[in-house]
Every structure is written in C-alpha cells, then in structure tokens.
Amino acid sequence: MSADSLERLAGAGKGDSTRTMLRVIILLLVAGAAVSSRLFSVIRFESIIHEFDPWFNFRATKYLVANGFYKFWDWFDDRTWHPLGRVTGGTLYPGLMVTSGVIYHALRALSIPVDIRNVCVLLAPAFSGLTAYAAYLLTNEMTPSSSAGLLAAIFMGIAPGYISRSVAGSYDNEAIAIFLLVFTFYLWIKALKLGSMLWGALCALFYGYMVASWGGYAFITCLLPLHAFVLICMGRYSTRLYVSYTTWYALGTLASMQIPFVGFLPVKTSEHMPALGIFGFLQLLAFLDYVRSAIPSRQFQTFLWVFAGSIFGVGLIGLVVATSAGYIAPWSGRFYSLWDTGYAKIHIPIIASVSEHQPTAWPAFFFDLNMLIWLLPAGVYLCYQKLADEHVFVIVYALFGSYFAGVMVRLMLTLTPVVCVAAAIALSTILNTYLKAKSPVPEEHMVDESTDGASKKAAKSGLKASSKPFIGIYATFSKVTIVGAMTAYLLLFVAHCTWVTSNAYSSPSVVLASRMPDGSQHIIDDYREAYQWLRQNTKEDAKIMSWWDYGYQIGGMADRPTLVDNNTWNNTHIATVGKAMASREEVSYPIMRQHEVDYILVVFGGLLGYSGDDINKFLWMVRIAEGIWPDEVKEREFFTPRGEYRVDAGATDTMKNSLMYKMSYHNYNNLFPPGQAQDRVRGVRLPDDGGPVLNSIEEAFTSENWIIRIYKVKDLDNLGRDHASASAFERGLKKKKVIKKKGPRVLRVD
Amino acid sequence: MGGKRKNAAARGVSPSPEASATSSATVTTKVQPKESAPPIATTSNVFSTSTQIEPTTSTTSSTSSKTPATKSLSSAQGQQGWNNVVSNLLAHYQDTTPQRTKLIDAFMAFLVVVGGLQFLYCVLAGNYPFNAFLSGFSATVGQFVLTASLRIQTTEANKSDFPSVSPERAFADYLVCSLILHFFCVNFIN
Numbered sequence: 001m002s003a004d005s006l007e008r009l010a011g012a013g014k015g016d017s018t019r020t021m022l023r024v025i026i027l028l029l030v031a032g033a034a035v036s037s038r039l040f041s042v043i044r045f046e047s048i049i050h051e052f053d054p055w056f057n058f059r060a061t062k063y064l065v066a067n068g069f070y071k072f073w074d075w076f077d078d079r080t081w082h083p084l085g086r087v088t089g090g091t092l093y094p095g096l097m098v099t100s101g102v103i104y105h106a107l108r109a110l111s112i113p114v115d116i117r118n119v120c121v122l123l124a125p126a127f128s129g130l131t132a133y134a135a136y137l138l139t140n141e142m143t144p145s146s147s148a149g150l151l152a153a154i155f156m157g158i159a160p161g162y163i164s165r166s167v168a169g170s171y172d173n174e175a176i177a178i179f180l181l182v183f184t185f186y187l188w189i190k191a192l193k194l195g196s197m198l199w200g201a202l203c204a205l206f207y208g209y210m211v212a213s214w215g216g217y218a219f220i221t222c223l224l225p226l227h228a229f230v231l232i233c234m235g236r237y238s239t240r241l242y243v244s245y246t247t248w249y250a251l252g253t254l255a256s257m258q259i260p261f262v263g264f265l266p267v268k269t270s271e272h273m274p275a276l277g278i279f280g281f282l283q284l285l286a287f288l289d290y291v292r293s294a295i296p297s298r299q300f301q302t303f304l305w306v307f308a309g310s311i312f313g314v315g316l317i318g319l320v321v322a323t324s325a326g327y328i329a330p331w332s333g334r335f336y337s338l339w340d341t342g343y344a345k346i347h348i349p350i351i352a353s354v355s356e357h358q359p360t361a362w363p364a365f366f367f368d369l370n371m372l373i374w375l376l377p378a379g380v381y382l383c384y385q386k387l388a389d390e391h392v393f394v395i396v397y398a399l400f401g402s403y404f405a406g407v408m409v410r411l412m413l414t415l416t417p418v419v420c421v422a423a424a425i426a427l428s429t430i431l432n433t434y435l436k437a438k439s440p441v442p443e444e445h446m447v448d449e450s451t452d453g454a455s456k457k458a459a460k461s462g463l464k465a466s467s468k469p470f471i472g473i474y475a476t477f478s479k480v481t482i483v484g485a486m487t488a489y490l491l492l493f494v495a496h497c498t499w500v501t502s503n504a505y506s507s508p509s510v511v512l513a514s515r516m517p518d519g520s521q522h523i524i525d526d527y528r529e530a531y532q533w534l535r536q537n538t539k540e541d542a543k544i545m546s547w548w549d550y551g552y553q554i555g556g557m558a559d560r561p562t563l564v565d566n567n568t569w570n571n572t573h574i575a576t577v578g579k580a581m582a583s584r585e586e587v588s589y590p591i592m593r594q595h596e597v598d599y600i601l602v603v604f605g606g607l608l609g610y611s612g613d614d615i616n617k618f619l620w621m622v623r624i625a626e627g628i629w630p631d632e633v634k635e636r637e638f639f640t641p642r643g644e645y646r647v648d649a650g651a652t653d654t655m656k657n658s659l660m661y662k663m664s665y666h667n668y669n670n671l672f673p674p675g676q677a678q679d680r681v682r683g684v685r686l687p688d689d690g691g692p693v694l695n696s697i698e699e700a701f702t703s704e705n706w707i708i709r710i711y712k713v714k715d716l717d718n719l720g721r722d723h724a725s726a727s728a729f730e731r732g733l734k735k736k737k738v739i740k741k742k743g744p745r746v747l748r749v750d
Numbered sequence: 751m752g753g754k755r756k757n758a759a760a761r762g763v764s765p766s767p768e769a770s771a772t773s774s775a776t777v778t779t780k781v782q783p784k785e786s787a788p789p790i791a792t793t794s795n796v797f798s799t800s801t802q803i804e805p806t807t808s809t810t811s812s813t814s815s816k817t818p819a820t821k822s823l824s825s826a827q828g829q830q831g832w833n834n835v836v837s838n839l840l841a842h843y844q845d846t847t848p849q850r851t852k853l854i855d856a857f858m859a860f861l862v863v864v865g866g867l868q869f870l871y872c873v874l875a876g877n878y879p880f881n882a883f884l885s886g887f888s889a890t891v892g893q894f895v896l897t898a899s900l901r902i903q904t905t906e907a908n909k910s911d912f913p914s915v916s917p918e919r920a921f922a923d924y925l926v927c928s929l930i931l932h933f934f935c936v937n938f939i940n
Contacts, residue, residue, distance in 0.1 A: 194912075194915070195903070196912075196915055196923060197899050197900075198927070201927045238911060239903075239908050239912075240911055240912065243899040246896075246899060247896065247899060249895075250888070250891060250895050250896065251892065251927065251931055251934070254885075254888055254931065254938065258934060264884070267884065283895075286898065291839060294838070294843065295835060295838045295839050299834055299835040302835055303839075
C-alpha cells in the first residue's frame with residue numbers, strides 16, 4: 001500500500017514502534033481532553049441531568065434498570081399524556097438506555113457500586129472520547145499521514161458543535177449517536193476500500209445500533225446511497241462497491257427493522273427509498289457488468305438499450321403504482337421542512353415551535369466550529385486533488401451536511417465530523433509542507449516524485465499526474481511565519497472552544513446561574529424547588545398540566561402524571577392544552593375538568609428577567625391551538641390592532657383574559673409599590689388595576705424567584721354557583737364583578 | 751443476477767433455428783455441463799450435486815424454448831441482434847464459468863424462484879403477517895446478494911479488485927454475514 005511505503009519513507013530510522021507508542025499516547029491524551037472539557041457543568045454546578053429530553057431518557061433508564069429489559073420493551077406508561085398514556089417501549093429509541101443499562105450492570109458485576117445517575121451523566125463525555133478515536137480512524141482512511149488523523153481526533157474532541165450536545169449531564173440520544181455516526185462511516189469506507197463482506201456486515205451492525213439510538217439515522221440512510229450514486233455517475237462502479245453496498249443494505253435494513261419504533265418504515269416511507277433504489281440499481285449494474293465482460297461491445301450496446309429501457313419502464317410504472325396505491329408513504333413533514341424552510345411554519349407549528357428546528361444563523365457556524373469552518377473548503381479542495389472513492393465520500397458528506405446544517409440548527413451536529421476531518425486534512429497538509437526542516441534538493445525531489453508516482457499507480461488513483469511541477473519551500477522565514485501563524489490559530493481555537501464550552505454549553509438549564517454584584521456566583525434553583533414541592537405536597541396521581549416543554553421534567557423530577565410532554569406524538573392533545581391556556585377561564589375550566597387536571601404549572605420570568613418563559617412561548621400555544629380550533633382561538637386577537645404583542649396596559653382583551661396571562665401576572669402587583677410593577681423580560685410596566693383575578697383556580701405555590709408558579713384547580717362549588725360568583729361572594733362583593741360572563745363552554749367533541 | 755441470466759437464456763434459446771450458425775445453444779446446454787465439468791478440480795461431493803442440478807436448469811430452458819416459437823416468425827433485424835447477443839452470452843457463460851461458480855449460480859436461481867414465489871403469494875393472498883413476509887422475502891434477497899458477493903469475490907477475473915480477499919476469506923465472510931442475516935430474520939418473523 002502507498003500509505004505504508006510513504007510512512008516508511010518518512011519515518012526511516014525512527015522506528016515504527018515508537019511512532020505507534022506516540023500515537024497511542026496522543027490519542028489517550030485527546031480522549032482525556034475531550035472528556036475533561038465536558039466536565040465544566042459538573043464542576044460549575046453538580047452532577048445533574050440537563051434540559052428536557054435527558055430527563056425522559058433518565059427516567060426510562062431507571063425503569064430499565066429496575067424492571068429488566070423485557071418489561072422495558074413492553075412498557076406502557078400511564079403517567080404521561082394523561083388520559084391516553086403512551087406505549088413508551090415501542091415509541092422510543094432504546095439504544096441509549098440499553099447502553100447505560102449495560103454499563104451499569106457491567107460495573108456492578110465488577111463490584112464497582114455506581115449510581116445510575118452518574119452513569120447517565122458521564123455517558124456522553126465517555127463516548128466523546130470514543131468519537132475522537134473514530135474520527136482518527138476515519139481520517140486515516142483519507143490520507144496516508146497519521147498526523148491528520150490525530151488532528152481530526154483533537155478537533156472532534158473539543159469542537160463546540162459536538163460539545164453542545166455531549167457535555168456531562170446532557171444525557172440525550174446524540175450522546176452516543178455521533179460516535180456511531182462517525183464509526184459507521186469509517187466502517188463504510190473500510191468496506192468500500194477492501195470490498196469485504198465482513199466490514200460491510202460490521203457497518204450494518206453499527207448502523208443498526210445507530211438506528212436504535214437516534215432518529216438521525218436517516219442521515220446515514222441517505223448519505224451512503226448518495227455516495228454510491230455519485231460514484232456510479234462518475235463511472236467508478238466496481239465490484240467492491242457492489243459487495244459493500246449490498247451487504248450493508250441487506251443486513252442494515254433488517255437490523256433497523258428490529259427496532260419497534262422503526263418497524264416497517266424502511267420499506268414504506270420515502271426517506272428510505274433512495275437506499276432501496278440504489279440497491280436495485282446496483283443489481284442491474286452488476287449484471288450489466290458481467291454481460292459486458294462476456295460479449296463484444298457492439299452487441300452489448302443492443303443489449304444495453306433493450307435491457308435498460310425495459311427495466312426503466314417497469315421500475316417507473318412500479319413506483320407510480322406503488323405511490324398512488326399508497327404502499328409508499330409520501331415524505332413526512334419533518335423532511336419537507338428540510339427542503340422548504342418555510343413549510344413547517346405554515347403547516348406544522350409544532351415542529352416549527354422547537355427552537356432547535358429553526359434555520360441556522362450565520363454566526364452560529366463560527367461560534368460552533370471556529371476556524372474549522374474556513375478550513376473546510378480547503379480540506380474539500382485537497383480531497384478533489386486525490387479523488388479516490390473515499391475522498392468522494394468526504395466531498396458528498398461536506399455538501400450534504402452543510403446544506404442540512406444551514407436548514408436546521410440541530411443538524412450542525414452532523415456537519416461537525418466532516419468539518420473536523422476536512423480541516424484536519426487541510427491543516428496537516430499545510431504543516432507537512434512547511435514543517436520540513438530541510439530545504440528540498442532538486443535530485444531528492446526527482447526521486448521522491450518517481451517513487452510517489454509508482455506507488456500512486458499501484459494504488460490506482462491516477463488523477464494526480466506525476467507531471468505536476470514540484471513546489472518546495474526554501475526560505476526559513478516563510479516556514480517560521482506560516483507555522484507560527486498556524487500554531488497561533490490552533491491555540492486560539494483551543495481558547496475559543498474552552499470559552500464556548502464553559503460559558504455557553506455547560507448550563508444545565510434546570511439550574512440557572514447568575515452573578516452577584518460582587519462577582520460571586522449565585523445559583524437559581526427554582527425549577528427543582530417547585531418540582532420538589534410537587535413531589536412532597538401533592539397526591540401521587542395528581543395530574544399536572546403545563547406546556548409540553550416541562551412534561552419530561554415533571555415526570556422525571558416531580559414524578560407526577562402529565563398531560564403532554566416533549567414526545568409530541570399527539571398534536572391534538574397538545575392543542576387542547578394550548579387552548580386551555582389561551583382561552584378565558586370559563587372555557588378552560590371544563591377542559592381541565594375533563595382531563596382531571598389537579599395542578600397547573602406555568603413558568604414566569606418577569607421578575608428575574610428569565611426570557612424562556614411561557615409568555616414568550618405563548619404565541620406557539622395559540623398557533624397550535626388555532627390549528628385544531630380555528631374558530632375558537634385566533635392568533636390575531638392576541639395582537640394589538642397595530643400588530644404588537646403586548647402584555648402591558650395596551651394588551652388586547654383576549655390576551656388579558658387568557659388563562660396564561662392571568663396565571664403569570666396573578667398577584668404580581670403586590671411585589672411592587674403601587675404603579676411600579678415591571679415585567680423585566682418584556683421591559684414594560686404593567687397596568688395598575690390590581691392585577692388579574694382568578695376565579696376557578698387558586699395559587700398553590702410560587703417559587704423563590706417566581707420562575708415557577710403552580711395553581712390548583714378548584715373543585716366544583718358546593719352550592720352549585722359558578723366560580724366567578726362564588727369567589728366574588730368570598731371577596732365580600734354583593735354584586736357581580738364587571739367580568740363578562742357567558743355560560744361555560746364545553747369542549748367540542750369531534 | 752443468476753436468475754435473470756437464466757431467464758435471459760430461456761428467452762434467448764427460443765428462436766434458435768435461425769441463430770444456429772453461431773452456436774447450437776440448445777444442444778450444448780444439455781451436453782456441455784457433463785463434459786466440461788471434469789477439468790475443474792472439484793471435490794466429488796460438489797460435483798455430484800452439481801450434475802444433479804445442472805440438467806434440471808437446462809431442461810427448463812429447453813422446455814420453455816418450444817412455447818414462444820410462433821413469436822420468432824415476426825423477428826425483425828433487432829430481434830436478430832438480440833438473439834446473437836443472448837446466444838453469445840450463453841456460450842461465454844458455458845465456456846468460462848467454473849463448476850463451483852455454476853453451483854453458486856444454481857443456488858442464486860433457486861433464491862430468485864423462492865423470492866418470486868413469496869412475492870407472488872404476497873400479491874395474490876395479501877400481506878397479512880407483514881413481518882413474516884418481510885423477513886422471508888428479505889432473507890431471500892439478502893442471501894441472494896451475499897451469494898452474489900461471494901461469487902464476485904471468488905471469480906478469477908475480479909482478483910485485482912480484491913487484493914486482500916482470498917476465496918477462503920470470502921467464504922468465511924459469507925458464513926458470518928449469513929448467520930447475522932438469518933438471526934435478524936428469525937428475530938423479526940414474530
């Protein structure tokens with residue numbers, strides 16, 4: 001192989017074992033750096049599960065560890081989606097939970113008593129070390145110099161784009177999925193290079209693991225066929241491609257169908273059709289290839305026309321029939337939103353409402369990848385120069401990944417590996433060129449070139465012509481300048497990564513940090529305070545209604561049944577909650593009674609200036625509710641005639657009478673001197689009219705900084721009065737207040 | 751792949767009276783296997799099974815040759831060329847394919863037939879236990895492509911493409927992959 005000979009050429013006299021040793025040590029150090037840079041959150045805060053989805057994963061893992069695998073597989077969860085329940089075992093990706101369950105039991109078997117929480121918290125950093133190693137392996141397939149691989153490993157280890165989803169405590173599917181993604185790509189390249197069934201089968205197995213772990217597996221399902229297709233179009237069809245692709249597809253598809261959540265999708269949905277199409281296409285190509293080798297070319301042409309024409313016709317008819325008869329489902333909404341970024345906003349507000357589904361802002365690229373993003377084109381260019389099969393892969397991946405990263409913030413994650421690989425190739429080429437201490441002598445370069453050409457011919461990547469003029473770096477000054485500049489960039493990169501990690505990505509968002517005037521850190525722990533209150537002061541089966549963002553946390557921390565949670569499988573149910581929040585009390589109360597709601601939880605940031613609160617998310621609730629009940633909830637009515645979204649004195653009546661508004665600002669005036677009530681998120685002064693009055697619910701708990709407010713839904717009145725008059729009576733008013741009253745509306749039953 | 755080739759053979763042989771000059775395909779298919787087999791060093795086991803299989807395939811082709819004889823009357827220029835192509839292909843196949851590879855081809859043809867039957871059943875009788883149909887069908891498809899891969903890797907002409915894969919290695923890979931495949935199928939069948 002050319003790699004070996006080149007390496008021997010370069011490392012003559014140094015000894016292979018020393019180099020291997022060094023490589024191992026460097027990789028271990030890289031893994032150490034990758035793990036330790038993710039521990040900021042543990043040091044700053046504590047060993048705690050972060051954000052929203054991880055709380056569900058954590059809860060599921062606890063269930064798995066407590067009840068065993070089979071019960072986990074058949075788990076029906078009646079504590080979420082309250083009246084409906086959720087077939088949790090069949091609607092999740094079990095890879096993450098099973099992985100940490102296996103680790104937990106393995107450590108127990110080694111008599112290391114660990115807490116399952118610590119396994120979950122530290123799983124993502126541990127896998128990031130493995131990801132760095134996988135990036136090393138993948139890059140080594142691209143270029144003979146192992147320095148590129150080591151650079152890719154360290155880039156992968158500390159790039160903020162990947163750290164954002166894998167800090168300690170971020171116990172989400174992506175924690176292991178990115179490792180699996182990179183490793184599957186490595187195995188694919190390996191299988192393609194060697195044309196080996198075994199590597200193809202390994203690739204399929206890891207693909208199966210990936211499918212079990214993350215919905216993003218569709219990225220692999222689309223990328224590998226695309227790579228194969230590009231290779232075929234470039235006239236690079238080879239028997240190796242046939243062997244590796246068909247082995248991967250046949251085994252990988254079966255493996256993916258083992259997951260209950262995926263089930264029949266691989267043969268039914270359009271996302272998976274490209275893979276199937278390329279699979280069939282390769283069969284034809286293999287046959288044609290055989291025929292071409294068998295008969296003279298003139299006859300082959302006749303054969304080709306007849307054969308290709310008939311196959312194409314049959315295939316087209318089959319596809320049209322299958323689609324029109326409904327055997328193949330059309331593309332799902334999430335995928336439409338990948339092509340047309342405006343699609344989700346118009347048609348599926350629930351997808352558009354998730355902040356990580358928004359299109360990426362330009363600075364985010366630089367923020368997440370720093371200098372790697374401008375090394376990416378250089379690396380891709382270098383791949384064009386060599387352009388073997390594996391380099392085509394990098395090019396295809398870079399294009400595909402950049403597009404999707406531009407469409408959705410979340411998919412920055414899938415772009416990061418290829419950016420690291422390409423940047424490492426570019427950077428190692430620069431350093432290799434400029435770091436040679438000796439100035440090249442013409443004779444030497446002649447020799448170099450001849451061996452180079454010979455080995456290249458052996459490796460049959462003939463595009464790099466041997467007639468290329470030799471360019472050497474002679475001046476020491478330029479060498480020092482370039483190497484110095486590169487070192488400075490690398491140091492800046494490390495500094496940037498550390499800064500981003502410690503400042504932007506290490507916040508658990510369950511626990512907030514702020515600075516006191518003297519610079520010391522102050523922890524704001526309202527969430528856990530409120531959830532703990534729920535856990536200790538409410539009945540075991542008290543149903544909590546909140547917006548779906550907090551469903552998983554309530555389930556995980558407060559252990560109480562919820563109406564909706566972050567697994568947004570039932571849009572109508574979410575819209576029901578949205579309607580209850582957006583309507584007047586008289587409308588909301590029957591809805592809450594029907595769903596047996598005991599407590600309502602809202603998040604209010606007005607006192608503290610916490611911007612991620614429910615009033616800011618309120619418009620999404622309105623939109624989602626409007627999608628189901630367009631004549632009862634209207635987004636327009638929440639805006640002032642001038643089109644402003646206001647919460648102060650200028651707010652519309654619909655806004656002021658909505659349950660969400662009332663719950664947020666209930667009693668808020670009493671905190672301030674009269675007329676001084678201020679909402680610090682929206683930066684407005686609230687009207688001085690005593691604040692909203694609640695009749696059918698009463699305040700149960702408000703956390704220290706007012707971030708979480710919990711209300712109890714009142715029972716029906718003993719004397720059969722409606723709530724408005726009952727509370728008016730209690731306030732000592734003889735006459736009814738001015739609140740307009742209509743008969744309580746009932747939830748429309750479809 | 752092999753199955754398609756067999757189909758092609760069956761079609762190609764049909765109008766053989768006109769194309770008899772190039773090579774008398776119908777005759778050779780029957781006779782040649784028995785004569786060409788010995789030169790290739792095969793174990794007696796393999797050889798005996800293969801002789802049992804080969805005649806059956808050739809008889810299918812010869813029987814089907816009689817049915818579309820009327821069609822050949824309307825043969826145009828293109829049809830002529832097509833016949834040439836197919837008979838050449840057949841002759842090439844008979845001449846250059848080792849006995850072991852033919853055995854593999856027979857297995858692949860069998861898989862195509864089984865897969866076709868399953869599909870036919872699915873179309874005619876409905877796909878009710880979809881799991882069962884899917885795992886059965888993908889077992890045949892998967893086994894087919896694996897066998898095709900084995901065939902490709904063990905063919906002499908492809909040696910240069912697979913510098914690191916010896917025939918023994920290919921067979922070992924084949925076994926491992928088949929095991930994985932059937933494990934998944936059995937697991938999926940319900």
